Amino acid sequence: MNQNLYSLLSAHFPKSPAAPCMILPDGRVWTYGDIERASARMANLIAALGLRPGDRVAAQVEKTPEALVLYLACLRAGMVFLPLNPAYQRHELEYFLGDATPGLFVCRPPMRALADELALVAGVPHVLELDDDGRGSLITAATPQPDGFSTVQRDATDLAAILYTSGTTGRSKGAMLSHGNLAHNAEILHAYWHFQPGDVLLHMLPTFHVHGLFVACHTTLLNGSAMFFEPKFDAARAVKLMPESTVFMGVPTYYVRLLLEPAFGRETCRNIRLFVSGSAPLLKETFDEFKTRSGHTILERYGMTEGGMFTSNPYDGERRGGTVGHPLPGTAIRIVGADGTAVRTGIVGSIQVKGDNVFVGYWGMPEKTREEFTADGFFKTGDMGSWDEAFYITISGRSKDLVITGGLNVYPKEIEELIDAMPGVVESAVIGLPHPDFGEAVSAVVVRQKNPAGAALTEAAIISAIKGQLANFKVPKWVYLVDQLPRNAMGKVQKNILRQHYSPMPSQ
Numbered sequence: 001m002n003q004n005l006y007s008l009l010s011a012h013f014p015k016s017p018a019a020p021c022m023i024l025p026d027g028r029v030w031t032y033g034d035i036e037r038a039s040a041r042m043a044n045l046i047a048a049l050g051l052r053p054g055d056r057v058a059a060q061v062e063k064t065p066e067a068l069v070l071y072l073a074c075l076r077a078g079m080v081f082l083p084l085n086p087a088y089q090r091h092e093l094e095y096f097l098g099d100a101t102p103g104l105f106v107c108r109p110p111m112r113a114l115a116d117e118l119a120l121v122a123g124v125p126h127v128l129e130l131d132d133d134g135r136g137s138l139i140t141a142a143t144p145q146p147d148g149f150s151t152v153q154r155d156a157t158d159l160a161a162i163l164y165t166s167g168t169t170g171r172s173k174g175a176m177l178s179h180g181n182l183a184h185n186a187e188i189l190h191a192y193w194h195f196q197p198g199d200v201l202l203h204m205l206p207t208f209h210v211h212g213l214f215v216a217c218h219t220t221l222l223n224g225s226a227m228f229f230e231p232k233f234d235a236a237r238a239v240k241l242m243p244e245s246t247v248f249m250g251v252p253t254y255y256v257r258l259l260l261e262p263a264f265g266r267e268t269c270r271n272i273r274l275f276v277s278g279s280a281p282l283l284k285e286t287f288d289e290f291k292t293r294s295g296h297t298i299l300e301r302y303g304m305t306e307g308g309m310f311t312s313n314p315y316d317g318e319r320r321g322g323t324v325g326h327p328l329p330g331t332a333i334r335i336v337g338a339d340g341t342a343v344r345t346g347i348v349g350s351i352q353v354k355g356d357n358v359f360v361g362y363w364g365m366p367e368k369t370r371e372e373f374t375a376d377g378f379f380k381t382g383d384m385g386s387w388d389e390a391f392y393i394t395i396s397g398r399s400k401d402l403v404i405t406g407g408l409n410v411y412p413k414e415i416e417e418l419i420d421a422m423p424g425v426v427e428s429a430v431i432g433l434p435h436p437d438f439g440e441a442v443s444a445v446v447v448r449q450k451n452p453a454g455a456a457l458t459e460a461a462i463i464s465a466i467k468g469q470l471a472n473f474k475v476p477k478w479v480y481l482v483d484q485l486p487r488n489a490m491g492k493v494q495k496n497i498l499r500q501h502y503s504p505m506p507s508q
């Protein structure tokens with residue numbers, strides 16, 4: 001049996017090739033027949049360029065149907081797809097091309113000169129273009145190719161994609177994902193979230209990341225159903241399309257922004273059966289407010305580039321705000337203390353995972369890969385978390401974000417939750433900053449509301465409010481008031497940027 005992920009997906013495509021797959025903002029529709037033929041043409045082109053199964057194809061392009069088709073063509077031709085954030089510049093590109101040595105680099109036209117220069121140095125033989133409207137030399141070259149292609153035979157362990165982690169410390173690492181990894185996670189999520197005939201997904205996530213490319217697209221393709229394929233998230237546009245949609249997937253910021261839309265309400269969500277959130281923590285406050293406004297309980301899940309999704313709140317059972325739910329079927333999770341043994345309920349430890357979805361390793365980094373796996377094959381996620389009495393998991397943050405002050409561990413989330421609950425606060429990020437006595441000092445970066453409560457809030461007031469509630473060593477020594485927190489494309493607060501900005505020695 002061919003274990004190529006494309007074979008699995010296409011086996012579930014609708015019988016009628018005229019069935020819609022992607023519905024575009026201008027009303028144009030890509031049918032399942034269209035994507036089969038277009039991906040065949042592109043797969044033929046890739047083969048005609050002389051690339052062979054196992055070669056990498058890097059793509060730094062905007063989200064378009066053609067970009068998704070390029071991914072599917074790579075699967076079909078047995079290539080290893082390497083999506084790159086369009087925001088990356090020279091320094092990052094230089095590293096990725098040099099590290100992954102792709103046989104083909106597909107870039108946006110404005111990047112062409114740089115792409116040629118870097119490709120020459122990295123020994124990348126082919127560069128083609130795909131513009132933000134889905135045109136360019138990639139399409140011109142693919143158009144005359146035959147629109148039939150026999151999907152290349154792949155084993156479950158063969159690589160399908162390399163996704164570079166955001167790399168907030170040290171060099172970004174290429175997580176190698178196999179056809180089997182991706183197929184396993186796609187099938188589990190499809191079943192766990194009850195995908196059903198007639199579903200319509202509102203797709204507003206970027207497609208260079210696991211959430212938008214794998215979680216959203218694989219579940220839809222495996223379901224043979226349609227998705228509104230929007231170039232990016234736009235709250236007003238979401239309110240417009242939502243009444244025709246049944247599933248929405250977003251990062252927490254999307255939900256925050258939806259709540260700011262006056263037109264958003266129960267009527268908007270009348271056909272939605274599932275709201276999924278992930279990639280960053282969803283504040284309990286947002287979870288609650290969303291429920292009141294829309295009547296829907298957001299399903300929060302947790303995962304990462306190195307394995308897709310690991311946990312999910314239940315579809316049918318209770319969805320607990322502030323938690324990421326239970327381990328998904330086929331994923332084993334354990335939470336361990338510093339000595340490597342399992343922690344008790346309610347105690348924060350390091351999260352480790354094992355399962356068919358867990359990645360193969362880091363590209364070209366066998367040492368690093370070994371370090372990140374335990375002797376019995378569990379992957380050390382780098383996340384801290386705890387179980388509750390009903391086996392729901394709560395994430396407390398990345399272990400590298402843990403603040404160690406005077407030798408004592410402080411989990412930023414505990415303090416952030418208290419600050420966020422204060423009148424006049426929008427949100428906060430707690431970080432450790434170098435301190436001569438304590439090693440690190442607990443420090444809070446706080447965004448205030450633009451109202452009288454926000455205006456009245458001072459650094460000293462925040463510190464004194466926390467003082468009454470937590471042990472002294474957890475009380476922020478320094479508080480910074482800012483207009484907004486730095487976030488990456490997936491809505492994650494970039495604490496590394498905050499640490500850099502306020503180090504080495506805060507001025508207060």
Ligand code: AMP
Binds near residue numbers: 301303381
């Ligand atoms: P990425 O590899 O970019 O998908 O980032 C994965 C990381 O995002 C995880 O290791 C977590 O730290 C974080 N993350 C993902 N989902 C959640 C969630 N629901 N709650 C808290 N953190 C999350």
